[in-house]
Amino acid sequence: MSDLVSRGAARVEWIRSRMPLLARTRAEFAASRPFAGHRIGMSLHLEPKTAVLLETLAAGGADIVATGNHGSTQDDIVAFLRSQGMEVHGTRDDSLDQHHANVAAVAAARPDILLDNGADLAALAAADPWPIVGGTEETTSGGLRLRDELEGRIPFPVIVINDSRLKAIGENRHAVGQSVVESFMRITNLMIPGRRFVVAGYGWCGSGVAHYLRALGGKVAVVEVDELKAFEAAMDGFRVGSLDDLAEWGEVFITATGHPGVLTEAFFRRVADGAVLANCGHFPWEIDVAALRAYSSGATQLDDAIERIDLPDGRHVILIADGRMFNLAGREPKGNSLESMDLGFLLQSLSLERVATDPGSLVPGAQPVPDDIDREIARRMLAAMAAHR
Structure with a gap:
């Protein structure tokens, strides 16, 4: 095992041990396999917490092809994910042009579920459509693009995670x-x-x-x-x-x-x-x-x-x-706290599960996280917080 893979594995192990909400969901997904037969294409910051999210989706049967966002990719995490058999594109030093090429490579794999950050994948799907069941969008910026630049051009449902009051x-x-x-x-x-x-x-x-x-x-x-x-x-x-x-x-x-x-x-x-x-x-x-x-x-x-x-x-x-984004692209990036991303990535996981298993309950285009998902996660988070009192 290379030094880069070993470092990434050790960092992910620490993060994984402090994300109990995703741990429970990973076990549930391993039993229910909601993503079996689906390919999830991801464009999201590639750092240790994201690796735990991808492990959770893979446990649910997903075939994953992924890239990071410009300037925030962490090379040891890319190396670790590749060692787990995932198709992952990008390095921390990529130019903006190379980043766009990485996103295009994810789109070229024709994923039928999108996990997007900034609506980059959705924009490519609007320009050159392929069969897509649906997806999620992580950010305010991506939600704005979906409702402005891409309004009326997205024929599949996209759950905007940032619309969640819980998040x-x-x-x-x-x-x-x-x-x-x-x-x-x-x-x-x-x-x-x-x-x-x-x-x-x-x-x-x-x-x-x-x-x-x-x-x-x-x-x-x-x-x-x-x-x-x-x-x-x-x-x-x-x-x-x-x-x-x-x-x-x-x-x-x-x-x-x-x-x-x-x-x-x-x-x-x-x-x-x-x-x-x-x-x-x-x-x-x-x-x-x-x-x-x-x-x-x-x-x-x-x-x-x-x-x-x-x-x-x-x-x-x-x-x-x-x-x-200097809290992820700056020196020694840490990003948001483990507990908050455990919550945020559980929103991602359950929203993607809804896309995969019940797309008919959703409408085309941008929409908020379904209320029942928000409330279920709030209950789980409160229970997890009470366990540490």
Whole structure:
């Protein structure tokens, strides 16, 4: 066994031992075999927790072909999954073009069930259709694509995991909030107390980031274009303003909107000297990195996750992880907590089981997690939490 496979196996063993919800489901799937005769095509972050999800689906009889997302693939996990007989594409150092080729390779295997993250596989299926029973979509960004760019072009059901209130509470608010703040501290080694943070977006993820930053002593302001969410942020006690208002106030800017072009050249022309720019949304488009580089007068890579971008008037900004999701694409990525992903991947597992065994209960296109699945998982999670009291 190679060193890479051994390292991946050891990491997965630790993660597997702390995901009791998936352990129960893995045993149930081994008995019921809901995915027998199905090929599941996956485009999702390839890290240890995802490996446990794939083991669970494979126990249910699934033939799996998979790739990761750009910049977040962990090579030891790829090596481990390949050692288990799975067809897995991608490396951590893949270019964006190579990532697109990896997604195309998954699509070329013609899976009849999709496990998508960002709707990349769904977009390929819309452009060049093949027989698909249905699938799931992990993210807000992918849900937006399904309901906007791909509206009316998806003839099969796609359960949007991020529409689940259970996931929103457990994974998005608390786990993303925790992992983003932890990753910021680990990557930058900067102190949070007293530092001025601006969080763009006050959905479940953005609100979690804002609350965790404040809990550790940060001064936090929120930018939100939705009036009701902006009102919620104000009622939660955060300063609320526009990017124009806050560009010179903030020391750290974290985007969490799911939309492109949040931090643009107009912002770069006003932002305070030395500001740190980081994104925790799925796609690397919330910070317009191309515009930033075009506007800059030079750049210096300080380490693998920190880059100094010099601006024409003598100011500079610090860009984290090239504008990618820095809690997974940054240095020593950990991502969301084990418990939250046990919950989130159980949502994935039971939603995919519904797609495989009862697609007639679903409608074509994007839709939320069925209520009975949400409630069953909530009961299981509460029981698991009570066991540790």
